[in-house]
Amino acid sequence: DTGVSQDPRHKITKRGQNVTFRCDPISEHNRLYWYRQTLGQGPEFLTYFQNEAQLEKSRLLSDRFSAERPKGSFSTLEIQRTEQGDSAMYLCASRPTTGELFFGEGSRLTVL
């Protein structure tokens, strides 16, 4: 399978715990994106990498959120001190320089 893969697919955690999601993009894609989707809404942009450089962050990405793409390949999204409002589907996508985004299947976070 050469698509975008995300892990874990579902994470249940207690409020206050830290969680980390991993995304492996399509190998030849230099751009990697993180989106968040809540019920009844479309994907909301969180952040974007070109190779290893994080070039843009949404104001939705509070100080508790951090994303990395250390070697320009896979990326991680960490949420510290989770809150119930963080419960959502976290989507990773990649693309070449231009064109459409290719999405993974998402990581669903449930904060109890």
Add this chain to the structure above:
Amino acid sequence: DQQVKQNSPSLSVQEGRISILNCDYTNSMFDYFLWYKKYPAEGPTFLISISSIKDKNEDGRFTVFLNKSAKHLSLHIVPSQPGDSAVYFCAASGYNNNDMRFGAGTRLTVKP
């Protein structure tokens, strides 16, 4: 800020008929528009796109129309099939822009 709007949360059509999904945008800098389809528990998958230099793009049963003066695009599916039942997201960006903005989605139900 809702730069991409899908005002119809749901649409129901009979199999074999035409489905028309609508999308409006506010940012005049957008010049690349896409439609994505999403099944439950899966990430969005790319369906069709159009750049601002065109007003129509067709791919099999799917046609996207762009009216730049009205900042409006639509997706036509004809004939509609039960397998088309999904949530459809409209998205927009500048062709080389970093982020892509999504509408809230329209749930299409095609009845046999």
